Amino acid sequence: MAGNNSGPRKPSGQLDSKKLDDVVAKAHKQRDTRMAGYREQSLKLHPWVCGRCGRAFTRENLHELTVHHKDHNHDNNPSDGSNWENLCLYCHDNEHQRFAYLVRGEGFMPEADKKSRRLTTPSPVFRIC
Ligand SMILES: [Zn+2]
Ligand SMILES: [Zn+2]
Numbered sequence: 001m002a003g004n005n006s007g008p009r010k011p012s013g014q015l016d017s018k019k020l021d022d023v024v025a026k027a028h029k030q031r032d033t034r035m036a037g038y039r040e041q042s043l044k045l046h047p048w049v050c051g052r053c054g055r056a057f058t059r060e061n062l063h064e065l066t067v068h069h070k071d072h073n074h075d076n077n078p079s080d081g082s083n084w085e086n087l088c089l090y091c092h093d094n095e096h097q098r099f100a101y102l103v104r105g106e107g108f109m110p111e112a113d114k115k116s117r118r119l120t121t122p123s124p125v126f127r128i129c
Helices: 012-047 059-063 088-105 109-119
Strands: 067-069 084-088
Touching: 012 067, 012 084, 059 067, 067 088, 084 088
Parallel strands: none
Antiparallel strands: 067 084
């Protein structure tokens, strides 16, 4: 007996899924361009130096230089770069912690705390925040 083993085949909605792919691809591209935009522009407008500790960066370690939004509002991106600041990973971390503490009204963290935090290595993945 010749089997009827092949599974059921549905007539396809190929067109629809292609359209969806398109939309998704477009959205990804837009996001990527926007993200790259900040960093590219900030690195063009500002020197490759941490705005806090003054550490200078070269192409080799540029991935450790991050772009910070001064007012912590990621949607505020004036093209003159006035809301961006280049910060190294450590200073960027500190900046956000300080901001969080201020927001929570807990004041500044004690020295000891600060030191123990510095032992943890920041992730090498650059962030934009
Ligand atoms: Zn720094
Ligand atoms: Zn930031």
